[in-house]
Amino acid sequence: MFHTLTWVIWLAAAAVPAFTLRNPLYLILILGASWIVYLALGRTSPVGRSWGTFVRIGVLFVAVAVVFNALSSHFGTIVLFSLPDTWPIIGGPITLEAAIAGAVNGLGLLTILAVFATFNAVVDHYQLLRATPAFAFQIGTVVSIAITFVPQMVLSAAEIRQAQRIRGHRFRGMRDLLPLVMPLLATSLERAIQLAETMEARGFATVLSPDSLEPTHRRAILAQVGLLAALLGLLAGLILLTFVAGGNAWGWGLLILSGAGMGVILWGQGRQVRRTRYRRARWQSHDTVVAIACGIALAAVIAGRLAAPQTMAYSPYPPNSLLPPFNPYVGAALLLLALPAAYRPTPLALRDSLRSSVSISENEQTNEPDGIQP
Amino acid sequence: MIGFDRVTYRYPGAQAPVLQELSLHVEEGEFLLVMGPSGSGKSTLLRCLNGLVPHFYGGTINGRVRVAGRDPVALGPRGMADAVGFVFQDPETQFIVDKVEDEIAFSLENAAMDPMLMRKRVEEVLDQLGIAHLRHRSVNTLSGGERQRVAIAAVMTLQPRVLVLDEPTSQLDPQAAEEVLDALVKLNHDLGLTVILSEHRLERVIQHIDRILYLPGDGQPAIVGDPRTVLGQVSLTPPLITLAKALEWSPLPLTIKEGRQFVKQYEAHQQRASARAPSTTEEGLPKALAISVEGVSFSYNGHRALNDISLEVRQGEFVAVMGRNGAGKTTLLMHLVGLLKPNQGRVRIASSDSPATLDTRQAAIDEIIRVVGYVPQNPNALLFSDTVREEIAFTRLNHGLPPVDDTALLERLGLAAHAGQYPRDLSVGERQRVAVAAILAAEPQILLLDEPTRGLDYQQKEALVAFLEAEKTRGRTIIMSTHDVELAARCADRVVLLGDGQVVVDGPARQVMSESLVFSSQINKLFRDPALLTVEDVLRLHRPPNRDTITDVPISGASLS
Numbered sequence: 001m002f003h004t005l006t007w008v009i010w011l012a013a014a015a016v017p018a019f020t021l022r023n024p025l026y027l028i029l030i031l032g033a034s035w036i037v038y039l040a041l042g043r044t045s046p047v048g049r050s051w052g053t054f055v056r057i058g059v060l061f062v063a064v065a066v067v068f069n070a071l072s073s074h075f076g077t078i079v080l081f082s083l084p085d086t087w088p089i090i091g092g093p094i095t096l097e098a099a100i101a102g103a104v105n106g107l108g109l110l111t112i113l114a115v116f117a118t119f120n121a122v123v124d125h126y127q128l129l130r131a132t133p134a135f136a137f138q139i140g141t142v143v144s145i146a147i148t149f150v151p152q153m154v155l156s157a158a159e160i161r162q163a164q165r166i167r168g169h170r171f172r173g174m175r176d177l178l179p180l181v182m183p184l185l186a187t188s189l190e191r192a193i194q195l196a197e198t199m200e201a202r203g204f205a206t207v208l209s210p211d212s213l214e215p216t217h218r219r220a221i222l223a224q225v226g227l228l229a230a231l232l233g234l235l236a237g238l239i240l241l242t243f244v245a246g247g248n249a250w251g252w253g254l255l256i257l258s259g260a261g262m263g264v265i266l267w268g269q270g271r272q273v274r275r276t277r278y279r280r281a282r283w284q285s286h287d288t289v290v291a292i293a294c295g296i297a298l299a300a301v302i303a304g305r306l307a308a309p310q311t312m313a314y315s316p317y318p319p320n321s322l323l324p325p326f327n328p329y330v331g332a333a334l335l336l337l338a339l340p341a342a343y344r345p346t347p348l349a350l351r352d353s354l355r356s357s358v359s360i361s362e363n364e365q366t367n368e369p370d371g372i373q374p
Numbered sequence: 375m376i377g378f379d380r381v382t383y384r385y386p387g388a389q390a391p392v393l394q395e396l397s398l399h400v401e402e403g404e405f406l407l408v409m410g411p412s413g414s415g416k417s418t419l420l421r422c423l424n425g426l427v428p429h430f431y432g433g434t435i436n437g438r439v440r441v442a443g444r445d446p447v448a449l450g451p452r453g454m455a456d457a458v459g460f461v462f463q464d465p466e467t468q469f470i471v472d473k474v475e476d477e478i479a480f481s482l483e484n485a486a487m488d489p490m491l492m493r494k495r496v497e498e499v500l501d502q503l504g505i506a507h508l509r510h511r512s513v514n515t516l517s518g519g520e521r522q523r524v525a526i527a528a529v530m531t532l533q534p535r536v537l538v539l540d541e542p543t544s545q546l547d548p549q550a551a552e553e554v555l556d557a558l559v560k561l562n563h564d565l566g567l568t569v570i571l572s573e574h575r576l577e578r579v580i581q582h583i584d585r586i587l588y589l590p591g592d593g594q595p596a597i598v599g600d601p602r603t604v605l606g607q608v609s610l611t612p613p614l615i616t617l618a619k620a621l622e623w624s625p626l627p628l629t630i631k632e633g634r635q636f637v638k639q640y641e642a643h644q645q646r647a648s649a650r651a652p653s654t655t656e657e658g659l660p661k662a663l664a665i666s667v668e669g670v671s672f673s674y675n676g677h678r679a680l681n682d683i684s685l686e687v688r689q690g691e692f693v694a695v696m697g698r699n700g701a702g703k704t705t706l707l708m709h710l711v712g713l714l715k716p717n718q719g720r721v722r723i724a725s726s727d728s729p730a731t732l733d734t735r736q737a738a739i740d741e742i743i744r745v746v747g748y749v750p751q752n753p754n755a756l757l758f759s760d761t762v763r764e765e766i767a768f769t770r771l772n773h774g775l776p777p778v779d780d781t782a783l784l785e786r787l788g789l790a791a792h793a794g795q796y797p798r799d800l801s802v803g804e805r806q807r808v809a810v811a812a813i814l815a816a817e818p819q820i821l822l823l824d825e826p827t828r829g830l831d832y833q834q835k836e837a838l839v840a841f842l843e844a845e846k847t848r849g850r851t852i853i854m855s856t857h858d859v860e861l862a863a864r865c866a867d868r869v870v871l872l873g874d875g876q877v878v879v880d881g882p883a884r885q886v887m888s889e890s891l892v893f894s895s896q897i898n899k900l901f902r903d904p905a906l907l908t909v910e911d912v913l914r915l916h917r918p919p920n921r922d923t924i925t926d927v928p929i930s931g932a933s934l935s
Contacts, residue, residue: 126476141470148472151514156755163755166711166748167812168740168772179768182758186798190754194467201424201462202481202529203455204470275486278479278496 001041002340004127006287010037011119013294014337017301018111023314024104025326026301026334031111033337034118040341042121054117055110062106069102070094075317100316122340130277134270145195156187219272226265233258286343293336300333375536375568376400376423381437383418383427392418394593395437400570400585402535405562407583407601408572411610411833412801414591416572420540423570424458425450442535455481459529461539465521465546468528474516475500475509478528485532499527502565503557517699519550523557530561536568537561544574544802544829547699547857555579574831577612577896580605580628602626610832613860613896617909633900641901661688662724664820664851665710665746666731669719672705679705681875682719687853689726689819692846694862694883695855696893697872703855704751706872707822710853711748712739726819744773747818751825753809757797762789762808765797769815780815786844787811788837803834807841821845823854827861839864863887863895863907883907 018030042048070080071090076097085091125147132140160183169179237254240247304312304327311327314320378398384391392415400406408416421427425446428435439447442457451460462468471477478499482492500506503523513521522542529537539558543551555575559582562569573579586604588597597604602625605615618627621640627633667685671678679702687693695703708714709721712734722731725745732742750756759765766780784790787807792800797808806826814821827835835858842865846852856862862869862883869886871879871893879886887894888904898907906912 126471126473144471148469148513152466159750159752160755162713163750163752165739166713166743166750167756167769168743168816170740170772179758183755186758187754191467194462194464195470197426197430198460198462198468199470200430200451201426201455201458201460203452203532204481204484275483276489276492278476278483278489278492 003287007123013298014115029334036338036341038118040344048121051117058110058113061109065106066102070099073098097316135266230258230262293339304330375402377440379438383435386432403566410589414589424454459534463541518546519553664689670716671718694866701872702875712742746820747813748822753805765812766815773816802829820851827858
């Protein structure tokens with residue numbers, strides 16, 4: 001539906017305020033926006049089912065944070081009840097302010113979880129991996145292999161556990177781990193070798209022609225030495241900035257220089273990787289609209305913090321008011337995060353996507369239980 | 375297209391070469407079948423075609439190899455990838471990415487192909503293999519046959535001139551194998567693609583192939599020729615050919631249709647066969663009950679895997695549980711050993727040692743496995759020790775049984791020579807038998823086998839049949855789930871046919887198998903007579919009845935060693 005990059009921008013616009021703001025009103029707006037996006041776009045995807053689990057974990061965080069903060073922080077004037085002073089740490093007055101502060105902290109975590117859960121439900125994971133920058137494409141390939149590999153490992157593990165169980169194997173101590181781990185390890189290694197052979201046979205990494213091998217090899221070594229130098233430069237710059245008095249100018253200079261050097265090297269390496277993409281997703285007008293909306297939301301939060309910081313932060317403890325401050329402009333801008341939901345698929349498209357997910361579950365049903373199928 | 379000139383190859387550290395002075399020439403568009411016993415060098419030969427041997431495996435190669443005008447020994451697999459497409463045996467380990475369409479495009483993306491051309495190639499290949507409907511699916515949700523077709527599609531995108539397949543159907547059930555082989559025949563016929571296939575299941579492909587290369591192994595020279603000539607000289611053949619050779623039919627019939635011609639003459643000559651049908655079902659006293667399944671239902675993920683199944687198995691019976699994939703065979707076996715508990719109904723297991731029966735819902739699994747032994751489909755799930763002997767000792771230790779001299783057991787299974795070897799180094803058939811040994815070490819009265827013939831060649835199957843028949847005469851109750859019609863025809867007394875979680879037919883093997891179209895053996899299809907299911911049945915009638923050797927008809931070079 002949306003381009004992968006659009007979703008990355010949305011994630012940045014929603015997650016940065018969720019991480020930095022501790023004002024419950026803004027957090028609730030972000031939470032609501034990501035919930036709406038999930039309802040509109042994420043529910044039909046196979047991974048979308050995990051959204052509820054994420055949110056349940058978040059709610060648990062809120063509960064834990066309320067109890068923990070109320071019991072440990074005894075500031076505030078509105079006393080709910082008191083515990084005997086002789087009790088270590090938790091003894092003393094239990095205040096409403098402390099409970100509210102805990103709830104706001106928990107709400108922050110809940111919002112972050114909801115934002116990531118929504119992103120997880122709406123984004124196409126394979127496309128996301130393919131969107132890795134060219135210099136890191138090998139890492140992307142490794143991760144995508146792992147994603148294909150893991151479900152098979154889980155199935156083998158279940159199969160092995162069952163097979164050993166009916167052979168009379170019981171788990172009593174660490175020694176009994178061997179009959180379970182050895183077959184799994186051996187099976188996984190055999191699989192890995194097979195996969196290597198398959199990739200070899202399919203000509204994976206045939207980017208270079210044999211006669212150009214020599215100079216590229218030298219260039220690769222040069223690039224690695226350059227990267228190492230750039231990293232050392234960054235480190236030296238940081239040390240100058242933090243520990244050496246008056247080293248500010250030199251420190252910033254080194255940081256910028258090393259950062260630029262690193263960028264050039266990685267870009268150069270990426271240019272050497274020759275590969276094309278199948279079905280490169282096209283950037284459409286609605287991608288532009290959503291990206292701009294996300295940009296406005298993020299800009300509003302930053303502008304709010306710079307221009308009117310008193311309307312952004314919140315602390316329930318005296319002398320502050322219990323009621324959080326609210327900047328209506330920032331609030332309205334944050335609502336823009338729900339914009340992707342306006343592009344809900346038409347009923348016809350929705351039916352198609354439902355049908356495809358139904359056909360998958362039908363196929364699962366014909367399998368016999370516990371992964372005994374080939 | 376392919377030329378081998380006196381090729382000799384030796385694996386690193388091996389004493390004898392696997393391939394010796396092999397010469398072979400294959401024309402463009404030819405469909406060549408490579409056959410031979412396990413370990414005879416089939417896989418090695420195929421891997422020479424794209425340079426995996428010697429580049430991936432090491433070792434030394436002599437002689438000249440040319441494929442599509444290139445030298446795989448010099449170029450290696452990467453240099454051959456666009457000329458030779460290679461599909462491997464295991465449908466589970468060939469995938470790099472999760473989605474079918476992306477998997478198919480993967481090689482092309484890495485070859486930096488123009489996106490427009492890439493889309494065209496992917497669409498073409500999806501249609502050629504008839505998998506367009508699977509394009510958005512995850513490879514983990516596909517059946518074995520579908521996976522192998524996706525694997526073929528993935529190599530076909532590079533438009534190779536030769537397609538090489540190393541036992542692509544040995545891990546599949548018959549229906550799935552048929553899908554894959556039909557796809558190959560289509561590619562060979564429609565595109566004139568050169569196909570080199572190694573395969574155990576000859577019945578399905580034999581009428582479509584141009585030539586057979588037979589590798590006997592043990593340093594003996596290879597035989598190449600048209601199917602009739604080669605099959606006339608080798609012993610590893612499907613029942614139809616084995617029978618035709620025994621009855622000296624000529625020219626050798628390759629299909630049931632061709633065989634029927636001979637049957638007509640044969641029957642006119644032999645009078646009616648069924649008049650002298652052997653009565654193998656000797657009705658003795660009803661034996662004691664071994665397992666009773668009473669109205670068992672089991673649901674899994676909202677799907678009803680077993681639906682009100684009732685079944686009684688008597689002691690000493692040999693039951694084959696058959697049915698298509700997903701019919702509930704494995705689920706039923708897992709109920710019999712208490713790994714799964716029924717949602718409704720119950721499973722009771724009787725032991726000849728004690729009068730009480732075990733209800734799988736109440737009894738602990740340790741009590742059940744003292745009576746019931748279960749050999750899972752995949753022997754690799756079981757094997758972890760350093761030697762075969764230790765595997766047996768481990769089971770006995772688990773059961774609290776004293777260590778015992780395992781030589782007799784190993785000899786019965788033909789494993790005596792491998793007692794000190796690492797089980798995972800053995801061939802598929804041997805590993806299967808080690809798994810059986812590991813289960814039998816606990817001396818269960820009832821033996822359950824789940825698809826025991828998966829991945830076995832004719833010779834290994836014969837060894838298994840001989841062993842199972844011996845166990846049956848020793849009085850062990852055996853229940854086996856299988857797709858293998860020939861195996862069931864050879865050993866089982868009784869066949870239970872499952873369909874959609876229910877018992878469709880339950881009766882004597884002869885009756886069930888001769889009334890069925892799908893689940894009947896080749897010989898039965900040939901004669902259409904319930905008395906004739908196997909080669910032995912026919913030969914028993916054919917030979918003079920006063921000869922003592924009736925039961926020892928030499929078939930297919932069976933041997934346990």
